Structure formats: C-alpha cells, structure tokens
Amino acid sequence: MSVEFCGLKLAHPVINGSGTFDALAARAAFGPALDSEFPFAAYVSKTITLEPRRGNPPPRLWETPAGLVNSIGLPNKGLVCYLAEDLPELATLPVPVITNVMGSTAAEIAALVEACDARAEISAVELNVSCPNVKTGLDIGADPRQLEEVLRAVRPRTGKPLIVKLTPNAADVPACALAAEAGGADGVSLINTLRAMALTPVPHGGSSARQSPRRPWLGGGSGGLSGPAIRAVALAQVAAVSARVRIPVVGMGGVSSAAHARDLLDVGATLVAVGTESFRDPAAGARIARDLLAARPG
C-alpha cells in the first residue's frame, strides 16, 4: 500500500500531525524499538521558528469530551539549533523528514524555507500559516489573498515539496486551499486545531455571585481543540478542499482508527495524519496503517 505524495515514495499513507510526536523524546523513552517499529511513513517535525520560543505558561492542557484543548505556544529551539542539533538525529529515522516552519512575515517564512532547502536531510517543508500577520493581526492562512502572496514569495526559495498546513479557523477553507495551490504549493494538509477555550473551574460550594470573574484556564488564554471531537468537522473540510484542488491533500482531525483514516482517504485525501491519538498510544499510527492495509479492498 505504498503511496506517492509530492514525489516522495512512502511505505503507507499514515504520517503524524506536526507537534504531536517528538521523535527524539520518544527514542529516549522507548529505545531502539521506536525506530524498528516507527509508526509513521514520514515524520513531520514540530513547528520551527526563526528565533527560539519558550512556549506558553502552564496550564497548557484541558480535557474535553472526546478531545483536548491545548495551548502549547510552539516551543522550539529556533531554526539554527534545530538544523544543527535535531535534524542530524531526525535524519537517522527510518522515514523521510518533513520540517514544519512558521513565520509572521513572508520574508521570515522565505528565510526558513531557504534554510531548509539547503539541507539534504529534509524531504519536504510544511508551512504552518496559523500565525497572525504582525500588521493586520489576522492569521496569514485565513486570508486567501495574503496566503497566495506569501506562497508566491516563498515558492522560488526551494525546489523541495511545499505543503501548506491550512487553518480551519477561516471563513472559506477551500478558497484558502485554492490560494495555496495558485501560489505554488505542492500539497495542503488539514485540519489544524479549532480555536477553543476553557474557563477555570467553579470552586466547590461557592456562590457564583460572590466569586471573582472567571478567568481562562489556559496560560495562553485560548487554545486549539483536537481529538475525536473534531473528526466530523475535519471530514467535511477535507472533502470540500479535495473537491476543489488538484494538488494532493493530507487529511487529519480526530483519526483514531483505520475506519476514520479510510473516511478521509475516501473523500480525496492522499495521506492521513494521526495526532492526538498518538498521545494515548505512541504506536497508534502503526496500528492504523496495519488495519488500513488489512482492510484494503481487493
């Protein structure tokens, strides 16, 4: 059930969602078995930015019915340290490495992409465009015109496949996908987390009239919802985007079984990504790929 995606030959159609699997931490936790039983057909890094980021103050997590709100804040060691320290280790994984990057201006994104282009260990670059434009405050990926402009500026900087990770927090997601395609993207991936929040719990036994105003639970204020809670939304968006673009689509959102992966493939996705389910079981990707293969028609 090998599959071709943007020129990459992959053993099966299951990869990880960016930021949901730290392969180096997993290698420390599980030893050599991580490599011999690696659950994904390609490895997508967490988001890398030009400068190091500490991430958001805790608390960073909130459990919901069949889901998780996170406000992690993209902690990472910055481009230079990622390329110097992490990438050589990631390159020893048994699968191709896709590096996910985020910048707040076209120039920043271009610099990130150009640096990735220079590294043979990187097979493809994924752009996280769920980043507010520093001038307008709007997510770059939520505005089709802005997204196409960014892609046009960035596209010439690399010959590697460029995948745009679309935000679901946009008025017209298929329009954003079309803009990415028009700007020169080789593929799109969706959905990212849905914007969400949680409030500090009401203390037991208190009368709400006497309490101080409720505050957001998450240290970052708001966060993003993932897990089975968003699966049906993901299916609708992946179907809508797949119907409009010609470039391949990576579908994700609440996939926790081969049946969920099959749904996304059947509405037009070329690959599926597993995210939050890997938190519950680091080997979930391998299970889903195996079950997909076993259930393959014919």
Add this chain to the structure above:
Amino acid sequence: MSDGPAAASLGERSDRAIAPFGRRLLTVAGMDELGAYRVLRVADPVGPRPDPGQFAMLAAAERWGGGEDERPYLARAFSIARWSEGEAHYLLEDVGPGTERLCELRAGEGLWALGPLGRGFAMPRERRRALLVGGGVGIAPLAILQDTLSRKDVPVRALLGFRDAVRAVGAALLDGARVTTDDGSIGAGGLVTDLLAAELDQDEHAVVYACGPAPMLEAVRALCATRGVPAQLALEAGMACGFGACYGCVVPRRGGGYLRVCVDGPVIDAAELDEVEAHAGAPA
C-alpha cells in the same frame, strides 16, 4: 546537571528502565481498599522492572469515556507504587472521572498501560540516610523507593502527611512511617515539613526524597535549600502523553525556560527549580 552543594551529594541516575513501544493491554490482578485510597494491582508480564519514581499512563480498556462531562479521554499518569516480578501496584484516589473509572476496575478486567516512563529517583551517592517525605496519594513512589533503598541497606525514615484519619490509613504502604494529619486525628498534627525539620535538627546528613501536593513540595524545597540538604522532588502535572510528545506538562526551570515533567522528570532535583508552583493539577 544542577549546581550547588546539594546536587553534589546525589548520585547520577543510572540508565533508566525503557518502556516497550506502544501501550499494552494488561489484566487487573486485584483492587484493594486502603482507607480513602485503592491499590490497583496489575499483572504485567512484559514490562521491565521500573526505577523508583517512574510512572505509567493508565486507561481502562472498557468504558473509558462517558463519565462526568463525557470524560475521561486521555490516559492518566500514575507513579508505580510497587513492583514485584510480573505485578505492578498503583495507588489511586477518586478525584475525577479518570480516577473514578480506574477505581471501579476489578480483577480480570482490562487495562491499557504505557510505561515505565520518565526519570526516577537517583540513589544517594555517599553514605547518607534517606528521608522520604510524602503527602496524600503522593506517597506512592516512596513505597517502591523504600523497597529499593532497603535492599541497598541505605538507612531510611519515612515521614508522611495526610488530610485526615481515613487517608492516613495509606501510610501502611510504607514500613515504619511517622505520620501526621492536618486535622490532628492521627499523630502530632501539623505539617509533614514540621516532622522533616525535626529530623534535620537531629541530623542534617541526609538526602530528602519527596512527593505530594505542590504546596508541600514547595515547603520541602525551601526547607532543604535553607539547610543545604539535597532534595529530589517527584512532581505531578497535567499531561496528555507521558513521553515528551505533547509539551503540556511543563514547569518553570531555574534560569529560564521550562522542564517537561514527563521526560525531564517526574523526579526533579530541587536545585533545578526556583519554586514548585501550585499550578493546575492533572486531568483527574
């Protein structure tokens, strides 16, 4: 690692026990009442011997979800309280939809487990007695630590604090513990750090190992820092995965940045922290 005289007296952590890759389906061997707590015993023929202080992510194999607020969804992190060939013990307290469901489990039922995970306690490098300071359900990793230290003939004294008498029954998990309760119903009353201060008054040539609620850990950290006594703190934090993937379980590190409790801990040298923050608890 850390700086200061405290860290110098702690041994290096040896190569830690490595978890099999992927969660595994285990069978509950039994569930014992222990005052306000339960001891969950799990048959684990595959898992390696854990290091004291390591933890596992647990979830019931059936009906995980559909409880209060349609939760739980994520697995829950538990210190391994005791381990003998092929059987792991966990100390549970019903404080939310996840722990409630786990407390319902009975012998023969299925349990998903991932572990052992994280970095455990480092053994004392020089000849120092070990003071084990525990609070509430946080006494769990001190039991397996006591087993290990006793096998190594390290002198051990356990000091345990509980909210009330029904919780103080949990002290039976350790041997020969001195116990205090917040309400004075058992022991002298007062805080477990009062017991610790009295012990250090007698003899400061000790290593402190502590696990419990954040305010207790902060009091232990501050006391040990003042006395120049090395301390290792087993922290708790809300975590989604347990193996460094989600970046959800961070605590501020001395000198800036964050530590991930799951992979940098859960046992963290007190010298690496400015303060144990009483921040948000785990998804229970």
